[in-house]
Amino acid sequence: GGDDEGGHATITVLAAASLTGAFTELADQFQKDHEGVTVKLAFDSSATLAQQAVDGAPADVLATADTATMDSATAALDGDSELFATNTMVLVTPTDNPAGITGFDDIVAGDVTYVVCVDTAPCGKVAAALLADNTVQTAPASLEVDVKAVLAKVTSGEADAGIVYATDAVAAGDAVQRFEIPHAADEVTSYPIAALKQSGDAALAQQFVDLVLSTAGQQVLADAGFGKP
C-alpha cells in the first residue's frame, strides 16, 4: 500500500475467506470515511495468507480465522494481534431437508450423508472436536478443504447435512435449515487482526484495524453472525 501520485492512498487487506461479506462492507465504509483511499481485499485461506504475509507480500492488514495461523505470521506483524470476532459451528441441511433431519442426534445415531471440514483446516479442528464431544460414530462422507465447500455440498443437495460456522448459515439465508450442535459453545473460534510490518502507510493500516474493533465494525460483524470476542 501507500500514497499514489495524486494524493490517493491504497491499503491492501488480507482476510480469511469467511470474512468476505463482512469485510467487503467494512471496506466500503472505510473508503467512505477516508476520502481518496482505496481498500483492496484479498480473501483466501488463513494459512495461505499468513504464508504470503511472511513472504513479504505487499499488504497492510492481516485478518485470520484462528490464532494459530496468526501466530505463524508473527514475524510479519507490526505489534500484537487483537481478537475482533468469534464464531461457533452449527449443523445445516438443505431447505427441503431430504434426510428428514430433526436435530444433531440424527448425525450421532443415523445413517446420514454429512460432510465436515478436513481437520487440517481451522474449521475442521473445531468440527472434529465437536464430533468427539458428541461421540459421533458414523464417519463423514467427505472432509472438505474449507467451510465454503461444506456449505456448497449442502446447498447443492450433495450432502444431507454439514457442519459450518454460524456466519455461513446466516450468509446462506433461506438456502439452509439450521440446527444447534450440543457443546458448540465449548469450541469457539477466535479471529485475530493485525497491521503488517511491510505496510507503506502504518497509520492508515492501524485505522482499518481500529474500524474493525470499533462499535460500528462490531455491529457489521454481528449482523454477519459473528460473536463477540
Added chain:
Amino acid sequence: MRGLSADVRVDGRLEAELTTEPGAVVAVIGPNGAGKTTLLRALAGLVSMTGSVEVDGVSWTRPARLVRDRNVGLVFQDQLLFPHLTAVDNVAFGLRSRGVAGAEAETTARDWLTRFAVAELADRKPGQLSGGQAQRVAIARALAPAPSLLLLDEPFAGLDVGVATALRIELARHLASYDGITLLVTHDALDALTLADTVLVIDDGRVAQYGTPQNVAARPRTDHVARLVGLNVIREHDRFRSFSPSAVTVSLARPEGSARNQWHGTVLSAVTHGDAVRLLVDAGPQLIADVTPGATVELGLVPGREVWVSVKETAISTYA
C-alpha cells in the same frame, strides 16, 4: 455384361471411356501427367470422379462402392509400403483383411515373396529394403489377395533387368490364367507389346488411341507412342503419316525430291542403337533417323550439326 465398362471423369484431369473383356490385360501408356495414375486411382475409388464404373455388370458408382469392397489390387507408383510392418506382414495385410487366418496368410505371403525372389527379406521393415526390393514387395502385396481388378502403376520401375524380366515372365504366367482385368501403366514399349492384349493411349487427360498392341504400334497417333515404338509420326489435318527411322536419309545438302517429305534441322543427340546409330533431329517435328556408324563419322553427325532429313513417299504409311 461381364468385364469392365468405365466412363471416368475427373475434373480437369481426365475424361476417359474404356470397355474390356474379362481376363483382358490393358497397357495404359502416355506421357507424364497424362492421367494414367488418375485413371487407376479413380477405378479404385481413391479420386472423386463423375461418370460410371461397371464391373461384371455391377455398378461401382451408383451407389458408390467402398474402396475396400472393390477388390482391387493396386501397386502404387510410390509403393507406399506400411512402414511399421515387415515385408511379409505387408503382403499378408490384404489377405488378413479379407478374412484369411493369420498363419495361412503368412504362409501365402511368404510364397509370394519367394516367387518374387525376396523371401530372405521377409522379416525386414520397408526402411531396410532397397528400392527394387521394396517394389517387389509392393507387387506381391497387390497380387496376393487375388483381386478381381489388378491396377499396376509402373510396376517394373526401378527393377534391375534380370528381375524385371523374371517378373514379366511371372506376371505373364499369372495373367494368362487370371480372369480378372489388369490395367498396367508403363513407360516401356516392351511391356505394352508383350504383356498386354489391348493398349490404351492417354494423352492430356483423354483417350488418344485404344486397340491391339500391333495396331497401336503400327499406326501410332501420338508423338509419345511413336517415340515409344521407335517410329516417326506426323499429323497432317485428320490423318497420320508414320515411317521407320531406318527409312530416313540424312544429308548435309538439301536433297532432291518432294519438298513435303524433307526437313531441315539440328542434330540433338546420337546414340548407338543395335548396329546403327540413332539420331534425334529437331526439324520442326522431332524426328529419329537410323544411320550407319560409318555415315556418322563421315558426315560428322554430332549434336548441334545442321542436317537435312528426307524420306521416300513409299516408305510412309498413311492412316486416319
Added chain:
Amino acid sequence: MRGLSADVRVDGRLEAELTTEPGAVVAVIGPNGAGKTTLLRALAGLVSMTGSVEVDGVSWTRPARLVRDRNVGLVFQDQLLFPHLTAVDNVAFGLRSRGVAGAEAETTARDWLTRFAVAELADRKPGQLSGGQAQRVAIARALAPAPSLLLLDEPFAGLDVGVATALRIELARHLASYDGITLLVTHDALDALTLADTVLVIDDGRVAQYGTPQNVAARPRTDHVARLVGLNVIREHDRFRSFSPSAVTVSLARPEGSARNQWHGTVLSAVTHGDAVRLLVDAGPQLIADVTPGATVELGLVPGREVWVSVKETAISTYA
C-alpha cells in the same frame, strides 16, 4: 589430388573403392539390393560408414564433414520432395540454403523448372503432381545449387520416353560443361553407355567391375551386366566367356560338336526383339538366344518347350 577417391564400407551392406577424375560421369549399375543407393547415401553422409572419402584432396571423413557442407546434389530414389512446399520452393530450397537471395533463388528455380518442362506446375504442391512430374522437380532440385558431387539415384525412373530422352540430352549437355563428379545409378544400359565415361558395376555389396562403358559392355563379368547389354556370359573358374544371342543356335535334337558349348533347357519366354525373336532359355545358366520368327513357328518355341542350345567356339570371347 583432384577428383573423388573413396573407400566406402557400410557394415554388411557395402565395401567399395572408387577413384575418379574431376568431371567424370560414373554410371553405377548392379542388381536390386546390390548397394548402389547405399554408396550414394554414404558419400552424402547419410549412412554411417567406415573407410574414407576424399574430394579434391580434402577428406570428408576425417574429420566427418557435415552433410550440409558436402555440397552434394542428391536425387533420392523415392524423390522426397518437401510436401509442404510448392515445386518452385522445393527447387529454390537448396539455393536459399546456400545463401542466394529469395527473389533470385526463385528466378533460378523457375529457370530449372522450365528446362525440365514443368514450369507451368511451379506453384503446385508435390501432392498435386504426377509421378513423372515430381521426378523432374526432384532432379531440378538436386541440380539447381550447382553441387560439386552430383548423386543421381535412378533419375529417369518413371519418366516417359520423350521426357527421358530430353532429360538425357539436357543432362548430357549439363554434364559436359560440369567439372564436378557425377554418380548416376541406373538400370538402363543406354544411360550407362551414353551418358557415362566410366561404369561401376556393384554386385552383392562389392565392386564387380570398373571401367569404360565399352569395355564393360564387351566383357561383362556379371550376369546382370550381360543381361543389361544383351550378351550371354558364363563364368569358368577365373575366366569369363561371353557370346552374343545371335550366335546361339536353337534345336530340338542334341546338336553335334563340343559338349562344352551346348546346353539342354526349357524356354522361359519368347518376345520380339527388332526383327528377331529373343528367347530366354533356362539351361543351368539362363541364356538368351535370338532366332528368326520363322524358326520360332517351325520349332514351336513357346514357353515350356524343351530345347538344346549351342554356340560355336569361335563366337565366344574369353577374358579374365
Added chain:
Amino acid sequence: MTDTDGRTLGRPPLSLVIPGALAAALLVLPLVTLVLDTPWRNFFDELGSTVVLDALGITAIASGVTVVACVLLGTPLAWLLARVEFPGRAVLRAAVTVPLVLPPVVAGVALVTALGRNGLIGSVLRDATGITLPYTITAVVTAHTFVSMPFYVLSVEGALRASGDKYDVVAATLGATRWTTFRRVTLPLAMPGLVAGAALAWARSLGEFGATITFAGNYPGTTQTMPSLIYTTLQSRPEVARTLSMILLVVSIAILAALRNRWLTTP
C-alpha cells in the same frame, strides 16, 4: 529410411539450444530448489503412514483407470475429430477443449450439476437404480477422466493429423475395414503421439484435486488422493505437505521415465 548418423547433420544450433536450455531451466530449477528445501528425514516415516499409503493407492488406481479410460474412449474421439467429416465437428472440437479451460473447481461444479445426487443426469440415475456417484472411487475416476481426457484427445488428434492418412487409403485398397485400418495401420503409426497423450493425461490425473474434491469429496481410504491430501496438509503442516509432494514426484517420475523411454526409444 534414415539410418543417418545424427552427428553428420551438424551440431544443434545455439538459436535452438539456448531457448531450449532456458525452458529446461525454468522447468527444472524450481523442482531442484523444492527438492533441496524438502525435509527428507521425514520421507520414509510419511511414506509408511496409512493415510499416505491409502492416498497413494487411490491415486494409483484413479490415474491408472483414467489413462485406460482416456485410451479406450479418447482415442476413438480423437480419430473421429481428425479423420471423419461430420456436421458440428468444429463445435465438438471446441467443446472437447473446454474442460481444459475450466478451473478445476468449476469442472467439479459442472460434474455436480450433471452427475451429482441432484444433478440432471445423476438424479435420473438415482431414481432408476439407487446408485449415486459422489463419495465413491468411481466419482474420483470420473472427475479425473473429465479433466484429463481433453489433454489426451488434443494431443492424439494433433499426432493423427501430423502423420496423415495416406496409409489409411492403402489399407482400404487392400480390403481392410476402417476398424482394421484403425487398429493395424493408423494406431501404430501415431504411436508416439498416443504415448505423449497418455503421459499428459496420466500426469494431469496425478496432479488433479480441484474437481475431485468438489465432485467426489475427500475421505481417507475412499476418495482422498495424494494431491487432495497434499492440499489439505498444506493448510496446517506445509513441511509435511512438501514431503508428500516429493513422494508423489519420486514415484511418478520413476514410472514416467521407465515407461516413456521404453515406448519412445523404439519407435
Added chain:
Amino acid sequence: MTDTDGRTLGRPPLSLVIPGALAAALLVLPLVTLVLDTPWRNFFDELGSTVVLDALGITAIASGVTVVACVLLGTPLAWLLARVEFPGRAVLRAAVTVPLVLPPVVAGVALVTALGRNGLIGSVLRDATGITLPYTITAVVTAHTFVSMPFYVLSVEGALRASGDKYDVVAATLGATRWTTFRRVTLPLAMPGLVAGAALAWARSLGEFGATITFAGNYPGTTQTMPSLIYTTLQSRPEVARTLSMILLVVSIAILAALRNRWLTTP
C-alpha cells in the same frame, strides 16, 4: 497425395463411433448442465464490472504471453528432446514432465522456494538487482508458463516424433543448416502438433490458479486472474462464480474455435 473422397472409405465403424460418442458425452454433458444451471441474467452485469474486466484483462495478457513463451522456449526444447541425442536426455524428458504431476499449489510452492523473495534464485536476484518477482504480473506469467509449458513440450515432441526426420535429412543434403531446416522444414511439417500443443498450453493457462495464487498472490487489478477471481467468488457467491466461469468459457471457446479451425482445416 490423397484427394480421396472420404465417403468411399466407408462409414466410421461403430466400434469407434460408440466410444467416441461416449467420450464426447462425458466431456460435453457436464458443460451443458453447467450452462443450463447458470444464472444468465447476471451475465452482462458481471461482464461490465471493473473487477471482472480487470481479471479478464490479466488472464488475457498472462495466457497470451504464456503461449508466446511456450512457443518460443518450448518448441526448441521439444525439438532437442525429439531430435538430438545427448547425455541425460531421458532424465530431462522425465523432469520436464514433472510440473504436470505437481498439484498446482505445490507447483506454486516450488516457484516460491526458487524465485520467491527469499528463494534460492529469487534472493540472489533481489540482492543483485533489487527486483523481486512475486505479486507482480511477471510472476503470474512465470507461474502460468511453468505449469503450461510441459503440456506444450510433450505434445510437440510427440508430433515431431510422429512426423519423423526424413525430410530433415533431405534438407541437409541441400545445404540447409539445422536452424534453416528447423524453420523451413521441421516446423511446417509438425504444425498440427504445434497448434494442438499451443491450444493445450493456452487452455491450461486460462484455467490456472493454484500455482498463481501461491506464487503471485490474488490482488485485483495486478495479479488476480479470472480463475483466481472465480475461486474467490466461489467462497462467497457461488452463482456469481458460475456466471464468471461462463464468461471465461464463452470468451475462450470463441477464440479457440476461431483459431483451431483456421489453423487446422488448411493443413
